[in-house]
Amino acid sequence: MVRTPCEKNGLRKGTWTQEEDEKLIAYIKRYGHWNWRQLPKYAGLQRCGKSCRLRWMNYLRPNIKRGNYTQQDDEFIINMYQQVGTKWARIAEKLPGRTDSDIKNYWHTNLKKRGKLQNNPVGVDKSDEMDRMLQQISESPLLSPEYSCRDFSTSSTDHQMNFALEDCFTYIDNSPGSFETPGQNLWSESLLLDNAEIQINGFSIPSEGPGFGFGFGIGNSFAFHYDNTDDLVVDQVIKELLV
DNA sequence: AACAGCATCAACCGCCCATGC
DNA sequence: GGCATGGGCGGTTGATGCTGT
Incomplete structure (x- = not known):
């Protein structure tokens, strides 16, 4: 990327106009952003590539x-x-x-x-601290199948149920000192999940990409809430289970 | 109505990292 | 391995709007 500031070479700075937005959107929709540095020239914009990229990534691209x-x-x-x-x-x-x-x-x-x-x-x-924690946890016997992600009960959306949690890829304890063995004592944990599929008595509950779950447990009972779970689907599953 | 102070957020700057030559 | 370049990221700034006096 060009190291010189954007105002050099007569390029515009400051707030984007509607016309500029429309030009940028139209160009990217048609040709994509194959090269941010070259893009403004072909899109007819008096902006530097960085400015175009920022505008698109933070404000103009879909689903923001x-x-x-x-x-x-x-x-x-x-x-x-x-x-x-x-x-x-x-x-x-x-x-x-x-x-x-x-x-x-x-x-x-x-x-x-x-x-x-x-x-x-x-x-x-805390990245370094987190890395050390992950390394420590990855070597923990708590990651064995009977303890890591399976056969807990959950209080997601304030209901109690049994479920098996698949695709748990990281197991994090963010409360040092309370990382105790399930089945023995009061314990707490958080789970970092990616596209987890939560199954409850044969029902599958979708989740939307990565997210955190938080919980506290006594023994193997685990009160759990996963932030990216579709609570509406959870509620529907609960209704069906209660019938 | 006018002004000052505060809050918000779009935009820029400079640095870092990845990649290709 | 060293350099040039592009993309991405985090910190900061400044314009604008809002609120209180």
Whole structure:
């Protein structure tokens, strides 16, 4: 990418006009973004490639969600922040439709000032700590099949049920000191899941990409909620099970 | 109505990483 | 291996709108 600032060579800066947006959308819809540096020249835009890329990625591309953050979104972002710090792109990966820029702005204007982080100071990048934790956990006997992801009961959407959780790829304990053996004591955990298929007595509940689940357990009983689970489907399954 | 202070967020800058030569 | 380049990311800024006085 060009190292010189965008204003050189007479390129425009500042707020995008509707006409510019339309040109960019029309070009990308027809030809795609094969080369951001060359794109503005062919699209008829007096902008640098970086500016075009930013505009498209953060505002113009399809299926972008803006605003309307739910309480669950807030909690998810805070939890992810505690895990990975200011890696906004990594957080955005887990929230379909959200951009790193939007989450970053939302953090700075809402979540940060609410003082929701009691345990981890703002700005601390915990990636290394998380890596060490994952390494430690990956060597843990708790990953054996009888303990890792199967045959717990869950309180997702406030209902109790039995389920088997498939495709659990990472097992994280984010509360050091409470990582105790299921079947013995009160314990807690969080699960980082990717396209998990949650099955309840033969019913399959879809999930939307990666997400977090949180739970507490006593013995092998596990109260669990997975954020990306389709709660409407869960409710339907529950109704059918209760018939 | 006018102004100041604050909040929001779009946009830019500079750096880093991956890739190709 | 070294360099050039493009893409991506996080931090920061500045324009704009909102709210209170």
